[in-house]
Amino acid sequence: MIKNIILMGPPGAGKGTLAKMLLKEYDLVHISTGDMFREAMKAKTELGILADSYISKGHLVPDEVTIALVKERLSREDTLKGFLLDGFPRTLPQAEALEKIAIEISRPIEAVINLECDQKELIRRISGRRVCKVCGAPYHIDTLKPKVDGICDTCGGPLYQRNDDNEESLKVRLQHYVVDTKPLIDYYEDRNLLVNFNSLVALDVLFDEISSFLKK
Numbered sequence: 628m629i630k631n632i633i634l635m636g637p638p639g640a641g642k643g644t645l646a647k648m649l650l651k652e653y654d655l656v657h658i659s660t661g662d663m664f665r666e667a668m669k670a671k672t673e674l675g676i677l678a679d680s681y682i683s684k685g686h687l688v689p690d691e692v693t694i695a696l697v698k699e700r701l702s703r704e705d706t707l708k709g710f711l712l713d714g715f716p717r718t719l720p721q722a723e724a725l726e727k728i729a730i731e732i733s734r735p736i737e738a739v740i741n742l743e744c745d746q747k748e749l750i751r752r753i754s755g756r757r758v759c760k761v762c763g764a765p766y767h768i769d770t771l772k773p774k775v776d777g778i779c780d781t782c783g784g785p786l787y788q789r790n791d792d793n794e795e796s797l798k799v800r801l802q803h804y805v806v807d808t809k810p811l812i813d814y815y816e817d818r819n820l821l822v823n824f825n826s827l828v829a830l831d832v833l834f835d836e837i838s839s840f841l842k843k
């Protein structure tokens with residue numbers, strides 16, 4: 628079984644949804660920098676206030692802040708069983724820092740799952756995305772509706788639209804993806820770690836494809 632995995636892809640490719648499905652099946656530590664920032668924002672900590680000033684505009688949180696956060700989380704004992712990095716790294720300096728951290732803590736990255744999706748579909752998915760305020764479960768106003776409007780099927784929490792899921796921020800986020808994150812595809816291809824998956828297929832099909840790859 629492959630462990631120590633990076634889940635990569637543009638905003639809206641389905642990283643969060645897939646991560647949740649994979650974590651139900653595999654005993655891995657989920658490290659989502661986006662979730663960590665959102666928790667800090669909710670608690671209004673110093674990190675949260677700083678992160679919010681970038682995230683609400685669609686910008687990336689500075690590398691030194693993000694790298695320190697992930698370094699601390701990865702160094703904890705529980706990551707020995709394997710981890711799923713979701714939304715990190717997003718820049719070349721982050722990928723280089725991760726390479727060093729992985730050596731320091733002797734937990735080498737074993738695979739980079741790259742979700743491919745076209746821009747039109749990304750915009751459709753993100754502009755209709757709703758998320759549960761309590762458990763973070765994802766929904767979509769057209770394709771993944773809750774049973775009761777505005778209420779999470781899983782925990783009954785209220786659904787909301789992320790404040791960075793608006794048209795203005797989305798443009799900036801997609802630009803950051805192209806300029807900062809896309810170069811990582813070559814970076815990991817050069818290291819023979821990259822595996823591409825088409826995220827336009829049905830979610831259960833995509834999950835099965837990734838699952839069979841991880842069980843290899």
Ligand code: AMP
Nearest residue numbers: 660661682686687688693714715716717
């Ligand atoms: P996500 O939930 O992964 O879409 O992340 C939400 C937002 O958090 C992103 O649009 C960024 O502003 C910020 N963020 C998450 N991960 C990173 C990262 N690795 N580097 C910089 N900013 C990040």
